[in-house]
Amino acid sequence: MRLKDLGEFNFIDRINKAVKLSGRVIKGIGDDAAVLRYSKDKYQLLTTDMLVEGKHFYKSDKAELVGKKAMSCNISDIAAMGGVPKFAVISVGLPGSLDLKYAEGLYKGIKKAADMFGVDLVGGDTVGSGKIVINIALTGEVEKKNLTLRSGAKENDAIFITGYIGGSIKLKHLNFTPRLKEARFLVNNFKINSMIDVSDGLLADLGHILKESNKGAIIYENRVPVSKSASNFNSALRDGEDFELVFTLPGPVAGRLKKIWPFKTKISEIGRICSSRKGFFLVRKTGKAEKIKPAGFAHF
Amino acid sequence: MRLKDLGEFNFIDRINKAVKLSGRVIKGIGDDAAVLRYSKDKYQLLTTDMLVEGKHFYKSDKAELVGKKAMSCNISDIAAMGGVPKFAVISVGLPGSLDLKYAEGLYKGIKKAADMFGVDLVGGDTVGSGKIVINIALTGEVEKKNLTLRSGAKENDAIFITGYIGGSIKLKHLNFTPRLKEARFLVNNFKINSMIDVSDGLLADLGHILKESNKGAIIYENRVPVSKSASNFNSALRDGEDFELVFTLPGPVAGRLKKIWPFKTKISEIGRICSSRKGFFLVRKTGKAEKIKPAGFAHF
Numbered sequence: 001m002r003l004k005d006l007g008e009f010n011f012i013d014r015i016n017k018a019v020k021l022s023g024r025v026i027k028g029i030g031d032d033a034a035v036l037r038y039s040k041d042k043y044q045l046l047t048t049d050m051l052v053e054g055k056h057f058y059k060s061d062k063a064e065l066v067g068k069k070a071m072s073c074n075i076s077d078i079a080a081m082g083g084v085p086k087f088a089v090i091s092v093g094l095p096g097s098l099d100l101k102y103a104e105g106l107y108k109g110i111k112k113a114a115d116m117f118g119v120d121l122v123g124g125d126t127v128g129s130g131k132i133v134i135n136i137a138l139t140g141e142v143e144k145k146n147l148t149l150r151s152g153a154k155e156n157d158a159i160f161i162t163g164y165i166g167g168s169i170k171l172k173h174l175n176f177t178p179r180l181k182e183a184r185f186l187v188n189n190f191k192i193n194s195m196i197d198v199s200d201g202l203l204a205d206l207g208h209i210l211k212e213s214n215k216g217a218i219i220y221e222n223r224v225p226v227s228k229s230a231s232n233f234n235s236a237l238r239d240g241e242d243f244e245l246v247f248t249l250p251g252p253v254a255g256r257l258k259k260i261w262p263f264k265t266k267i268s269e270i271g272r273i274c275s276s277r278k279g280f281f282l283v284r285k286t287g288k289a290e291k292i293k294p295a296g297f298a299h300f
Numbered sequence: 301m302r303l304k305d306l307g308e309f310n311f312i313d314r315i316n317k318a319v320k321l322s323g324r325v326i327k328g329i330g331d332d333a334a335v336l337r338y339s340k341d342k343y344q345l346l347t348t349d350m351l352v353e354g355k356h357f358y359k360s361d362k363a364e365l366v367g368k369k370a371m372s373c374n375i376s377d378i379a380a381m382g383g384v385p386k387f388a389v390i391s392v393g394l395p396g397s398l399d400l401k402y403a404e405g406l407y408k409g410i411k412k413a414a415d416m417f418g419v420d421l422v423g424g425d426t427v428g429s430g431k432i433v434i435n436i437a438l439t440g441e442v443e444k445k446n447l448t449l450r451s452g453a454k455e456n457d458a459i460f461i462t463g464y465i466g467g468s469i470k471l472k473h474l475n476f477t478p479r480l481k482e483a484r485f486l487v488n489n490f491k492i493n494s495m496i497d498v499s500d501g502l503l504a505d506l507g508h509i510l511k512e513s514n515k516g517a518i519i520y521e522n523r524v525p526v527s528k529s530a531s532n533f534n535s536a537l538r539d540g541e542d543f544e545l546v547f548t549l550p551g552p553v554a555g556r557l558k559k560i561w562p563f564k565t566k567i568s569e570i571g572r573i574c575s576s577r578k579g580f581f582l583v584r585k586t587g588k589a590e591k592i593k594p595a596g597f598a599h600f
Contacts, residue, residue, distance in 0.1 A: 003403050004396030008426055011400075015407050019421050025387070034422035036387055039339070046422060048437055050391035052429045087325070087336055091350035091435045096304030100311075103303050107315050121319050122334035122346060126308055129352045131430060135391050137348055137437030 030212070031150050032080040032197060033140065043147060045140035047077040053132040056241075057174065063102045065174040066134070067109025073199065074138040075117050076178035076243045080197040081149075082187035083142030085119045085180070090136050093129025106134065117180055146187035148247070153194040153213035157248035157273040160257070162265050165202050165244060166236025167229025173241035182265055183245055190257060195247040201238040203292055206246055207280065216278040219271030221285050237282075248273055330512070331450050332380040332497060333440065343447055345440035347377040353432040357474065363402045365474040366434070367409025373499065374438040375417050376478035376543045380497040381449075382487035383442030385419045385480070390436050393429025406434065417480055446487035448547070453494040453513035457548035457573040460557070462565050465502050465544060466536025467529030473541035482565055483545060490557060495547040501538040503592055506546055507580065516578040519571030521585050537582075548573055 003011060016029045026043060027035035033047035049070065053059060057066045071088065078085040090110060094103055114121050119138065162179050179197070186192050194213055196205045202224070210217055221233060230236035249257065254269055261267055280292040303311060316329045326343055327335035333347035349370070353359060357366045371388065378385040390410060394403055414421050419438065462479050479497070486492050494513055496505045502524070510517055521533060530536035549557065554569055561567055580592040 001400040002396065003394055003398045003400055006400055011403065012426055014404070018407070018411060021420050021422070022418075025420050025422055028420070028422045029424065031423075034387065034389065036422065046387060046389055046437075046439065048389040048391050048423065048425050048435070050393055050425045050427050050433070050435060052393050052427055052433070054430065055428050087334065087346055089334065089346055089348040089437055091348050091437075093350055093352050093433060094303055096302065098303045100301040100303055100306055103311065104314070107318070111318060118322075120321050120325050120328070122321070122325055122328045122336065123331075123348065124329065125348050125350045125435075126312055127350050127352055128355050129431075129433070130354065133350070133352070133393065133429070133433050133435075135348070135350060135425075135433075135435035135437075137346075137389055137391075137435075139346065139439070 027149060032077040035081070035147060038141065042141050042143055045078055045081050045083045045142055046137070047074055048135060048137040049073045050133065050135040059132065061174055063105025064109035067106040068113045069174050070134040070136050071110045071113035071119070072176060072178045073243060074136050075113065075119070075180055076197045078138060078140035079178050079180040079183035080195050080245060081140070081142055082146040082183060082192065082195065083140040084184065085117055085138055085140045087120050087122050088114060088136055088138045089122060090124035092124065093127050093133035095130060096128055117178070148187060148192045148195040150194055150196050150209045151212035153209050153215050153248045153273045154250070155215065155273055155275055156251045157193050158251045158254035158269050159206065159217060159219060159246065159248050159271045159273060160267050160269050161202065161225065161244055161246050162267055163244040164225045164227035164266065165198060165242045166227045166239045167231060168239055168241045170229040172229065176243045178243060179245045179265065182263055185262065186247060190249050190253060193248050195245060198242040198244045198246055199240055201240050202246065203237045209246065209248065210280055214276050216274045216276050216280050217271055218274060218281045218283060220283045223268055223270045225266060225268045327449060332377040335381070335447060338441065342441050342443055345378055345381050345383045345442055346437070347374055348435060348437040349373045349377070350433065350435045359432065361474055363405025364409035367406040368413045369474045370434040370436050371410045371413035371419070372476060372478045373543060374436050375413070375419065375480055376497045378438060378440035379478050379480040379483035380495050380545060381440070381442055382446040382483060382492065382495065383440040384484065385417055385438055385440045387420050387422045388414060388436055388438045389422060390424035392424065393427050393433035395430060396428055417478070448487060448492045448495040450494055450496050450509045451512035453509050453515050453548045453573045454550070455515065455573055455575055456551045457493050458551045458554035458569050459506065459517060459519060459546065459548050459571045459573060460567050460569050461502065461525065461544055461546050462567055463544040464525045464527035464566065465498060465542045466527045466539045467531060468539055468541045470529040472529065476543045478543060479545045479565065482563055485562065486547060490549050490553060493548050493550070495545060498542040498544045498546060499540055501540050502546065503537045509546065509548065510580055514576050516574045516576050516580050517571055518574060518581045518583060520583045523568055523570045525566055525568045
């Protein structure tokens with residue numbers, strides 16, 4: 001059997017089942033970042049992301065933007081846990097024949113994003129590689145009361161999303177701003193029951209929340225904020241790498257959130273959490289409800 | 301200018317100079333692991349290593365050994381700081397056409413090494429890639445008093461190395477045991493002034509200690525423990541990926557160390573630290589002293 005026949009999520013499930021964890025681990029594989037025992041009031045967070053030339057970027061892309069993306073997608077993971085990013089280690093695989101300017105551009109982009117979000121670049125590994133590969137691992141911290149997992153969604157939670165989704169391939173996947181200040185505002189001012197960043201596509205990532213929370217959901221086509229870059233509504237639901245936040249909070253406070261939201265970044269209430277028995281539905285503009293199969297970007 | 305014209309260490313120096321760090325960082329780029337503020341008595345350590353198919357291993361190598369190596373070289377880095385490994389995140393780039401058994405073998409090897417040394421596998425990233433790439437980032441902890449940097453070597457320190465060096469390409473680079481228990485014994489029982497693991501070759505890695513400590517050294521051909529796998533003495537000095545520990549401690553306690561050393565792992569006193577003004581010398585079996593240029597494994 002080949003890897004792509006099994007699929008990414010099934011493969012991860014299989015790996016995950018084999019792992020046993022010590023009591024120091026609050027949450028291991030299966031959220032945007034790992035949650036580790038740290039101090040009386042805080043947890044430590046740990047996440048990692050790998051970008052491969054030809055899959056997540058092309059050599060024709062601007063090196064600085066590729067570096068920015070490598071750092072930003074990790075910061076987005078820490079944001080999705082309600083936390084603050086701290087320390088990063090950078091591994092870069094580079095062809096020896098690569099132009100030095102391109103290699104330095106990658107680091108420049110990484111550094112700019114790190115500086116913008118208060119991340120210290122504390123180490124790394126530089127190796128030879130046929131194709132460019134960048135891996136960043138990032139630690140973070142989160143106050144225990146602010147931790148937001150995928151697994152906390154409750155019935156009648158309102159489902160929100162930041163920004164616009166779809167068509168990120170045209171540029172946004174390389175040049176996005178992780179929603180760190182938005183996430184910190186949310187956890188500091190509301191009881192956010194669940195949160196995730198959109199890397200696999202809205203349906204897949206909301207699907208992760210539903211699976212981990214054992215819940216269903218109803219979302220409404222006419223409320224989903226679709227980017228002008230998206231080919232159409234259906235693809236916007238499945239396009240990956242938007243790096244927006246999807247989060248849920250108790251329905252009764254949704255109004256207050258919209259009222260006091262202080263940022264230019266748009267937020268949209270796109271639906272409600274319901275019981276898993278009811279399932280996952282999309283209500284079309286026509287009023288017709290369709291059952292959703294949460295498929296997203298396939299990594300293999 | 302191409303990357304390989306500049307060389308790995310010059311490139312890292314250049315990157316390093318551009319990085320500014322906050323006061324939370326005790327030691328950033330330039331040691332086996334980063335050292336971060338943590339608790340009253342301890343520092344946190346953070347390291348990362350990337351292995352690329354065709355550079356650090358071949359697809360014909362046993363998957364489990366490749367996974368073991370990926371985990372073990374990170375544990376070796378934490379050991380070289382005097383610390384204990386804790387939490388790992390694993391990024392793996394895999395071709396979709398890869399046999400599922402091979403992919404599972406990689407994780408099996410990673411998990412075995414993690415279990416052996418008390419490391420929790422807490423997260424990761426799985427992506428598509430033309431060649432297999434494995435990146436592991438590993439945290440650790442070290443008591444403040446036990447931290448061993450590259451920069452602490454002092455004049456008249458005895459220079460020791462564990463095990464045998466050279467010819468690791470024949471198997472050991474895939475199937476070695478990181479010297480964690482040896483390192484912990486050393487830091488718990490002696491004032492170890494400097495330590496590094498041999499990944500770039502003895503001369504290059506002892507060279508890192510000398511550079512960071514601003515010292516020189518004299519080592520003796522007849523005391524260097526050369527592996528049976530090594531082609532010859534001169535190549536053994538430069539072969540990479542031995543993953544033995546090189547460390548220095550005050551000359552007067554060298555005798556006590558050899559007396560109370562409790563492990564089967566060999567240790568050899570191979571020379572002495574001297575002033576940087578004197579330089580870095582190898583004394584041949586003939587008694588002739590040669591000036592050393594610390595070159596090691598070239599990664600580009």
